[in-house]
Every structure is written in C-alpha cells, then in structure tokens.
Amino acid sequence: MSGRKVPVRHTPEGQPNNLDAMDSTPVFRDKPVSFVRRSGRMSEAQDRAWAELSPFYLLPVERAAATTSVKAGTAIDPAEVYGRTARLVVEIGSGQGHQIVSAAAADSDSDFLAVEVFTAGLARTMLDADREGVKNLRLVEANAPEALEHLLPPASVDELWVFFPDPWHKNKHTKRRLVAPDFARIAAQALRPGGTLRLATDWQDYADQMRDVLDAAPGFERAFAGEWAERFDGRVLTAFERKGLRVGRDIRDLSYTRVSP
Numbered sequence: 505m506s507g508r509k510v511p512v513r514h515t516p517e518g519q520p521n522n523l524d525a526m527d528s529t530p531v532f533r534d535k536p537v538s539f540v541r542r543s544g545r546m547s548e549a550q551d552r553a554w555a556e557l558s559p560f561y562l563l564p565v566e567r568a569a570a571t572t573s574v575k576a577g578t579a580i581d582p583a584e585v586y587g588r589t590a591r592l593v594v595e596i597g598s599g600q601g602h603q604i605v606s607a608a609a610a611d612s613d614s615d616f617l618a619v620e621v622f623t624a625g626l627a628r629t630m631l632d633a634d635r636e637g638v639k640n641l642r643l644v645e646a647n648a649p650e651a652l653e654h655l656l657p658p659a660s661v662d663e664l665w666v667f668f669p670d671p672w673h674k675n676k677h678t679k680r681r682l683v684a685p686d687f688a689r690i691a692a693q694a695l696r697p698g699g700t701l702r703l704a705t706d707w708q709d710y711a712d713q714m715r716d717v718l719d720a721a722p723g724f725e726r727a728f729a730g731e732w733a734e735r736f737d738g739r740v741l742t743a744f745e746r747k748g749l750r751v752g753r754d755i756r757d758l759s760y761t762r763v764s765p
C-alpha cells in the first residue's frame with residue numbers, strides 16, 4: 505500500500521461512489537449532497553399538476569453535469585420572474601410545500617421561492633398553490649446550495665428559511681448535512697445586508713452544529729438572545745415537526761442577521 509488517499513468520487517446525484525483512482529468516471533460534484541433523491545411515484549393529480557402548472561410555477565434551470573445541478577452564470581432576475589420588485593423569501597427543502605404555500609398566501613406583498621429536489625413534493629406544492637390562488641410563488645427543482653450560488657443574484661434574498669433539513673444523524677453521514685461552513689458562505693452571498701436566515705430542527709446535535717457554524721460565519725450575527733430563538737411565528741406545523749414532537753424531541757429555532765463583514 506502506498507498510503508495515498510483515494511479520492512471519494514460522487515455519482516451524478518452526489519451519492520458516494522467509491523471508485524478507485526484509475527476509474528475514468530467524470531467527477532460531477534466534489535462534495536456529497538444533502539439529499540437522497542426519492543423516486544416517490546407521482547399520483548395522477550401530481551402528473552397533471554406537473555404538466556399543467558409547471559409552466560407558471562416551475563422556473564427553468566440550466567444544468568451543469570448532474571440533473572439537480574445549476575449551471576454557473578445562469579442567475580435569474582427576480583423582478584423579471586415575478587413581474588415586480590418585492591421582498592424575496594426563499595425556502596430550502598420545502599418538502600410538500602405546506603410552509604411556503606401558507607406563507608405566500610398570507611403575504612401577497614412578498615415573493616416566494618421554494619427550492620426542492622423531491623419531484624412529488626414540488627407537484628404537491630404546485631397543486632396547493634394553485635388551489636389557494638397563490639401567484640407570488642415560484643419553484644426550483646435543484647440542489648439548494650447551487651441554486652443559491654448560481655441562480656439567485658448576490659444580495660437578492662430578504663429571508664432564507666431552512667426548516668427541518670435532513671438531520672443525517674449517523675456519525676458517518678454528518679458530512680452530508682446542509683448547514684456547514686460552505687453553506688454559510690453561500691447563504692451570506694445570497695442574502696442582502698440586514699436580511700434574515702431562519703432555521704429550525706428537531707435534532708439537538710444538528711441544532712448545536714447550526715449554531716456553531718453560524719456563530720463562526722463571517723457575515724452573520726445572532727438575532728436571538730439566550731440559547732435559542734423563539735419559535736418563528738410565521739412557521740406552520742409540518743409533518744416533520746409533528747413527528748419530532750410526537751417522539752418527545754425539543755424543537756430548536758435559530759435566526760441570524762446578515763451583516764456586512
């Protein structure tokens with residue numbers, strides 16, 4: 505053995521694919537992604553939603569190598585997308601869309617963007633948004649850090665929400681967690697100075713990691729006194745939170761202000 509470390513390569517969706525160094529498979533991403541794409545069969549209604557509603561709700565994305573990637577240099581102009589200039593709120597990992605549809609319906613003066621890779625969840629979000637008559641919402645099917653970095657212009661986001669991100673609770677998987685120093689850098693780039701990053705989790709170890717990462721991140725300052733933030737009153741109870749509560753977990757909220765470094 506030479507002792508040389510063989511690089512871990514990742515498949516198009518960022519799953520580890522421990523090929524040896526001689527393999528010529530192209531490396532699509534240089535780090536693991538925070539999701540495993542569920543095949544999640546679509547119902548007939550979801551199929552129909554995709555066909556009928558995606559021209560309005562789903563933003564077209566130019567891809568790099570992976571199917572959920574975003575090509576560098578393809579930033580949108582929010583004013584053009586929404587047909588006006590307004591506060592922009594972005595939710596990462598919007599799941600079935602309960603939070604973002606409810607928020608968009610309640611605040612027609614702001615614009616909302618849901619970033620998710622779970623297609624059945626995106627379809628459900630479009631169906632609910634359509635049923636509620638919500639017009640100030642758009643969806644992006646993409647890996648969130650790439651959407652923040654390449655699709656959104658710097659300093660274009662007023663609020664960024666990360667509610668109940670996958671906890672990746674096994675030690676060997678924690679490197680897949682979304683909220684890590686590189687995410688903090690990308691989030692700081694997307695948020696305007698004075699903007700807010702809100703997070704919530706039911707996994708204590710991840711809550712501790714979020715707070716450590718963001719306390720240390722240039723460009724962020726705690727927007728809460730005491731150990732944790734108050735529950736954000738604009739946050740609805742989703743199935744994930746309900747599940748955490750049912751098994752007796754504490755729900756941790758955090759909020760940070762984007763400050764000039």
Ligand SMILES: C[S@@+](CC[C@H](N)C(=O)[O-])C[C@H]1O[C@@H](n2cnc3c(N)ncnc32)[C@H](O)[C@@H]1O
Nearest residue numbers: 538539597599620621622647648667668742744
């Ligand atoms: C545990 S679920 C929570 C969903 C929702 N926020 C809620 O509270 O009900 C996490 C969601 O984040 C999505 N997700 C994870 N990593 C992502 C990434 N890098 N980009 C986009 N979506 C991601 C997953 O597909 C999943 O739907």
